[in-house]
Amino acid sequence: MIVTYLDTSAAMKLLVGEPESESLLNALTSGPPRQLVGSWLLHTELHCAAGRHPELIATEAITAVLETVDLIDLTRGDMLAAGTYAPLRSHDALHLAVAIRIGVDELVTYDTELAAAAGRAGLRLVAPR
Secondary structure, three states: OEEEEEOHHHHHHHHOOOOOHHHHHHHHHOOOOEEEEEEHHHHHHHHHHHHHOOOOOOHHHHHHHHOOEEEEOOOHHHHHHHOOOOOOOHHHHHHHHHHHHHOOOEEEOOOHHHHHHHHHOOOEEEOOO
């Protein structure tokens, strides 16, 4: 089974129709079986996005997506590691720190800065278009 870390930029494509949404859904549901993981930061970011844009993002849709993702607790070590990933934004650095700590097989992101940092860290990147 492939362990796939889902960041917020990717999860949002499962909630809001964007050009990459269908390709991402197909990639995640076809091929070899995947275990989707993310940090609890994903939960926070999705709910905050829904609060900012309730006309676009239904809480029920967030629940449906999060039910398919194993959420990983953030640790003090993640916070410390994230601080070394400058100049990433703090939330992207935290996603990267958790993905590295748990040893994922791949990271799904559409954020170019996070993708570049993850690539430098040796993670396999996925961003179906």
